[in-house]
Amino acid sequence: MNELLEELESVLIESGNPILNNMDEDLHYKTKELIVEYFNNCDFNCLPELLDLYLWKTGCSHELLFNYRKTVESDSFTKLTTFGNYASYITATSLYINNLHSNVFYPKCCDNMLPFIFYGNFEYPIFLDMNPQSDTYKSLCLFCPPVTKSDKPVMMYDSLENWLKTVILCYKQKIYHIDERGALITNADAEYILSKEMNPKSPYWKIYV
Template sequence: MKNFEELLLKLENYLNEIEAPILNYLQEGTELFVEDSILEQLPIEVKLLYRWRNGTKLTEDTSLGKLWLFNFGVFLPIEQALTYYKEGINNLTKWDEGMFPLFASGGGEFYLIDCNKSSVNYGMIFHHSIGNIDFDIIITMYDSLNTFVNTIYQCYKEKAYYFSNIGGIEFDVEREKLISSALNPNSEYWKIY
């Protein structure tokens, strides 16, 4: 998984280069030693992602725009992700046991990775939104965690994501769509939008 680790480093180096305010909120990485059966099922890339950073430091006095790593996406610390996971599988309207939340919008939307090794979508990232009218609650959004991180990197490089003078992330949604659909051809989300 050296390529994935290199991609994370490339993203971090670029965020440092542009002095991205989000770096002030990303926590130090951690090893996943928590004893929970879902953690055993996580793809190796998820473990590497958390070794890189343990999500975003969540504070009540910071606006969501400063906490988003990408368009409406707060990187969940592993403890918070596990809490959301348990809440999600205990509520039948949310998601099944094979889905694990990595990111949240802060407004009820989640970005889940399929951890079910027998699933045809294993390793894909899903957008989960109960209130969305364009799709039925959950839809594939990124082809893999690798393409997800690469998509974020390319969106920063090509100015689809940038930071305002007060430190919040801004989006060029048309540019984001072009980049995301090109890098994630198997995901349904970008075909709708």
């Protein structure tokens, strides 16, 4: 996992993506003990690969997850991937706990799933399945009924590692590149093809490719 994170950092530096300087929101709380404690508060065992990720970069701020301007300039929003940025561990676990008893943000089908990646709103995150009893355990699943036509999260990346490998290849193959404004520019068709190849268990890409 750490080799993947080193490779991701390398491609972000090479591409000149400014997101790299904005992915450590909880920098002053970056200890193994604190991260594990926050997940324990959710009754989750923190996955080793997730712990490695948060010890590398603790995730993005509320502003980079939710508060970008939805205008013609929104393509300049600082992003790690087409689908947005991953939340700081404090934000992700807090959202989970707030939703747990009221389902104010997400329905019951999203219980035992960590809201993980966001692109501008609360409603349609990519979740990380934290339930060891689930068929999609450790996978990343999109909850977005208007897109997936499903009232349940749909598996999008086979695992956290597969997500990272997919993102790294998107940068290496210039499917992602950064323009002069620092905006992430993507080739959607190429990304769908690559993502389908890299995540053969995930039905999401079969919808589009």
